[in-house]
Amino acid sequence: MVRNIMLLLVALVPLARATTVPVTWSLAGQWQVHDANDSAFDGTTASTAGWRALKVPANWYSAGYDHQGALMYRHAFTLPAQPADTMATLVFDGVDYFADVTLNGQALTRHEGYFQRFAVDVTKSLRRHNKLAVKVDSPFEDPKKIWPLHKALMKGVLNQHDSRPGGAWSPEGQDANSGGIWAPVRLHLSRGATIDEIILRPDWRQGLDNPALQATIRYRALEGGSATLRLNAAPANFNGQRFQQEFPVTLEKTDGSARTLNVDLPMKAAKLWWPKGSGKPHLYRVRASLTDSQGLMDTAVTRTGLRKVEEQPENKGWLINGKRLFIKGTNYIGSPWLSTMTREKYRRDFRLVEEMNANAIRVHGHVAGRGLYEVADEMGLMIWQDVPLQWGYDNSAAFADNAVRQTREMVDQFGNSPAIIVWGGHNEPPWNSPWMEKRFPDWHKDLNRALTDKVADALATDNSRIVRRFSAVEEHYWAGWYFGTIRDLLGPAKTAIITEFGAQALPRLSTLKTIIPPEVRWPKTTAADDPGWTRWKYHNFQPFQTFKFAKIPRGDNLQQMIANTQAYQAELVATAAESYRRQRYQPVTALFHFMFVETWPSINWGVVDYLRKPKAGYYALQKAYQPLLPSIEPVTAQWQPGQPATVRLWAINDTWSACDQCQLKWQVKQDRRVLDKGETTLTIPADSGQKVQEVTVTPADKQDVEINYWIEDRHGKKVGENQLRVQPGVMKE
Structure with missing residues (x-):
């Protein structure tokens, strides 16, 4: 959810006067941090000694601080005095992984999870001069007890994966910790009520031409009472109709716990969101506003698109807005x-x-x-x-x-x-x-x-x-x-x-040189336990699968090894x-x-x-x-000189338009000899796949056989092409 308010920097000097609400300020910038792994360390009251500056938002590793475990963040900001009915909310868009939030010495909340936005009500804690402290803990999980089979943190590939620093299973697999206040932090002020979340889902009960938006508004309020919820959906990336409706609602006093309002916004003949290549991805900017007899209380904005997704039974495909798409x-x-x-x-x-x-x-x-x-x-x-x-x-x-x-x-x-x-x-x-x-x-x-x-x-x-x-x-x-x-x-x-x-596969040589230092770029053997591969393994390379299982030849130098793996x-x-x-x-x-x-x-x-x-x-x-694929199916497993070998030619059309009266052409060559060629004319239906031709040829010797197969539309324009090279006499598993 994006606030429709200009983000202003909260300075360390008083503002001239109270601001008009609702308003949102960014708290981005340089914060102070201190190692907090010592349980005796109280970061909310500690002196300034030993602290260092760190960018917020940022993962601490990417900001230059290689750290595991707990890190205390501190930040100071100043505000003018606010009216008594002002609600103040700290909004964290993402903190990895535990966050203990304290404002002006008052502990407010503990949050777990790295990807979620969470709101902290600071209405009663806010002062003119404010000291914010956030203890962030992204623990190193004990490899001897819980990591990796019994992990205790819901971090997915950020905590264990084959493509992380150190790999999935090594003792270094938790290196380069992803912890930190990695997403924006904001202070939001509103009057009497605060909208924390707008949750939108499409309603298709009246058909694709007559959709509605089901909206759930999560809010908090200082007092109960009558109010008006206004919902507005306006085109975000195209010109078109906007939809708006007002709903009389009764707000409840929340005492910090959010409540919900559920309303439906009819959007007859609204433009649908389509995937690339199938139509335009029409988006709507949706604003929710709460007003009472004194005027605007709070407003919030999000964005969505209307599209219907269905999975058909019996492997008949997925439907997007009623149309099947592979x-x-x-x-x-x-x-x-x-x-x-x-x-x-x-x-x-x-x-x-x-x-x-x-x-x-x-x-x-x-x-x-x-x-x-x-x-x-x-x-x-x-x-x-x-x-x-x-x-x-x-x-x-x-x-x-x-x-x-x-x-x-x-x-x-x-x-x-x-x-x-x-x-x-x-x-x-x-x-x-x-x-x-x-x-x-x-x-x-x-x-x-x-x-x-x-x-x-x-x-x-x-x-x-x-x-x-x-x-x-x-x-x-x-x-x-x-x-x-x-x-x-x-x-x-x-x-x-x-x-x-x-x-x-290895990257190109110029990239590889930025990963592997010169002294270990060419290990002595291809054995997986050769110590020369230690640095390579840390960077996720798998020598056993490469050389022993896939049997990829290393070659005589790095350039050959790169070419072979690619x-x-x-x-x-x-x-x-x-x-x-x-x-x-x-x-x-x-x-x-x-x-x-x-x-x-x-x-x-x-x-x-x-x-x-x-x-x-x-x-x-x-x-x-x-999208329009002339596919070559290699039927014969091993090609041998003097022996007939067969391929099948297919035409696959994943688009929603037929290729009308297309020309399908093929040619099979060995050296400069044409072993076979042909063409056929047919219409390739939309959303279809079919076998077109079976081609059998006899290679003369061990030189490469090249099969070229392409599709031209009715005007002679090439709309799909493919090629397969086969080495007769070479045993390939």
Whole structure:
């Protein structure tokens, strides 16, 4: 929720006179901080000795302070005297992870959770000269007792993940702590009542042409009494009709606990929000205002879009505003330190996502900064939003209840975003991950089952989205990297939704040189236990999977190693993406590659490196995700000189427009010899996939065979193209 008030800096000098409310001031700037891990340290009264300046908002690591555990923040500000009916609220948009808030020596609240906005009523504590203290604790979890299988913090990939500093399982896996006051802090003044939250959901009971907005207004009030709630929805990114209605309401005296008002705003013939490539992502700016007989009490603004999302039974696909759409996505983590990701950086990343021909991202295992959702709303990029639960957690009922509370806060606070079309639950919960038995002696088949179920039930309270109760290991197609071979990806899919597939690849040499120092850039052997790989492993590289499992040749130098790993990643992701697109709705409905970008100076599964330089895998996915795809299915496993080999040619159209009277053309060459060529004319229906031709050729020798296949529209313009190279006589698993 964004206040429709200019943000003003609270200076350390008195303002000339009392301000007109409602008004919001930013408390951004340099705060003072002090290590607070010593329980005897009282940061609210301690002298100024030993304190240092730290930027707010920022994760303390990204601001230059490598710290684990508790850190005390202090900040002073001055206000003029305010009328007796003024309400004062401190609003924290995100503090990682525990926050104990004290104002002028009075302890006010303790909050748990890194991604939520929370409001602190400071009406009775506010003075002319104010001293704010916030003890922030982002604990280091004991690896010998609870980390990583029994984690006690709901931080998802920010606390444990393969792509974090140190990796998922090493003793260094909690390095570079994400703690801090990482999102904006504001002081809000209002008169008599305060609006804390606007929660909006579309109502489709009267059809797509006659929607309504169901609005829940959370407020606090000094006194009970009659008031008027005005709700206004105005176009935010287009010219069009605005909708407004006033509702007589009765406010309750809240004594600090929020109450709710529920109203419906009819929006007949409102413009719908459409994903990129399917229409315009129309957005509405929604303002809620409370007034009484004396005038305006408070106002708040949010933004939303109207779109209907449905999951059809029997793998028939997902509907967006009544139209079926195949989901081509990628997993996304912008950074382990959320304060570093600005709207501009999200927009840069999402342009790359869209240029890769993907139409969705899975915000993997965490809730991101609010800028991500705002930019996705504007760009029409669909989101699968996970809860921040990754692998194993405390198995107690108390932790499950806490996770449910935080899940509900995620749904309430981020649910106005039309880009979010899926709520996703626990990622690879232990009870669904039998591979954990080999790693953890205290694993058991029911570990965290109740946690998963309770969180999923909380997600299901929002009926405006698809809910996936958990992300199952069965939906993670890691053939070619953790098990099996690339060719296994050509087999029938066993699930309708595929949320992970991929392989690692090194970044370009110029990027790699910023990650690995010269003295360890070329370990002596490819053995995973070679000490030369220690630094590489810290930066997430997996030598065992690379050299022993995927059998990628290292080559004679770094440049060859880079080329070999990138070629393997490109082949794997293209093979998988094309295979599962050929299986559209039989059974595949949604496809999410793992993963899009490397989140820090890392060597992992990203097809874009941390400096945002694409790898070969990016361009392979760009081709495999083409809206109109001429797909090549390699039927014959091993090509041999003098032996016939077969490929199948497919035409896949994920758009809502038919390719009328298109020309499908192909040519198979070896060296300069044409082994086969042909063409056919047909109309490729909208939202369709079909096998077009089976081509059998006999290679003459061991030189590469190149298969080119493309589609031209009725005017001769090339609208899709593909290529496959095969090496006869080379045994590939």
